[in-house]
Amino acid sequence: MKADVEPRLVSASAAAMARGDVLLSVDNVSLSFGGVRALRDVSFDIRKGEIRAIIGPNGAGKTSMLNVINGFYHPQGGIITFKGKRRHDMRPYLAASQGIARTFQNVALFRGMSTLDNIMTGRTLKMRRGILAQAIYWGASQREEIRHREAVEHIIDFLEIKHIRKTPVGKLPYGLQKRVELGRALATEPELLLLDEPMAGMNLEEKQDMSRFILTVKDTFDTTIALIEHDMGVVMDLSDRIVVLDYGRKIADGTPGEVQGNQAVIDAYLGIPH
């Protein structure tokens, strides 16, 4: 019973897949909307247990890349392999059930619902009782609710948002909303967590808190993280490896040190004409 409640420390597939193995690989992925080519032949991989940053100037295709990974967009070309299996016709529902969770660039919370309920929605796939049991509610369905509520309370404690547990999220300040959104993604117990600009619009203190949470998630929840972020200080500190996109193309890939010294990256950020 206990193991069911505690956030997963080592999942079954994580045991089979040692730290450092490739969790997700993207090969020659291309995506276009009409005449706009959002991604062109992009290839990179994400290894088990690392923090992988995706950076680049505005419009480089970073968010499109995340949308491809979690199934919102369907690339016209290329191969995506997750946990050693090639994916076909991915949809967000399937991505979620295979262990990919995400947050959004512009916070996408359920605004009318409380913090607690928002994070509880993350447990949807973990809850198995059928609709009839839920309609009856008392008995099996109620016990299940209570068990998952416990798991969610762990997450709420971890993210230090106890005091806003019952507050409708629409009323929270931006920084806290970002934290609730992270909580909802964590509640799904993801193997791969996609964070789209987790620090956007935050002050220094909030950024430090969020960095601390991200590092703890990586270490104690054993979650692999891919993140998009514009604050270069944060990116260099947090990430193990960085992939740099510009105009839909990959222009660099490597450790923070390698990327920092890369001429193409410097040019892209300083606006050298192509």
Next chain:
Amino acid sequence: MILFGQVLEVLIGGLLSGVLYSLVALGFVLIFKASGVFNFAQGAMVLLAGLALVRSLDFLAAKGIPVWAAVMLGLLFAAVIMAITAWLVERFVLGPLVNQDGLTLFMSTIGATFVLEGASQMIFGSDVYPLRLFPNDAWFLFESVFPGGILVNKLDVWGGLIAGALVAGLAVFFQRTKTGRALRAVADDHAAAQSVGIPISWIWFVVWLAAGLVALVAATVWGTKLGVQFSITFLALKALPVLIIGGFTSVPGAIVGGLIVGAGEKLAEVYLGPHIGGGIEYWFAYVLALAVLLVRPQGLFGERLIERI
């Protein structure tokens, strides 16, 4: 004392008939909460449910099946019909329109209305069919306190009890269960709901099924009152002021709105009518709704929209 007894009688009668409006409004609220769609077809669904029920009852009675068994089978049959309708609507009307504008979805429900009205009458017939599930006679209360007592229609009391049970059940379902939470999540944000693994098409089916079952309940009560007939679809129009007053997103709001409309129009008819001319009952609810719109556009219990500027 006579005057007080009379006011009480009008008030109770009004409140109870208001509960019946609430029954129809509930179906609207369910779908609006879960998909942000104003479902114009709710009235047609009440008609379909009523016809399916009354016609299967007639059929079973002709076969000589005992009444209690016929009622059970008839309700089951009507529920299955509503489930099929929910599936068809999700599959062919709303499913292809995910992520479209609310107005587009609203227009598609108008289309669904005509199809449902036509199809249900084509299949089940278009006469007035009497339905007798509940006692529909008068009841005199407090005869020792008020001369002549207070007249209450038994059917209205049944309607009130059923509506109360329905609301309590729906409130628990929406607030406490996984599917209830998923419904609210889908209403707020399609993409975010998908990202945590909520299957939107299944959720929509569940919502339309729930609205269909509420329509069936409404049909049992209204069918007993008026007979199952085409004019039952106009109930949808009566539900509109109820929703505006109570708030489109609130289950308790639908009940309170119904009570206010029911009591308000009866009291106005009896006590205002002689002074400004009769027939107030037919438009009083809309005036009430207009007043609420001016003061509290989200309705008494509706969620206030918080916009970040």
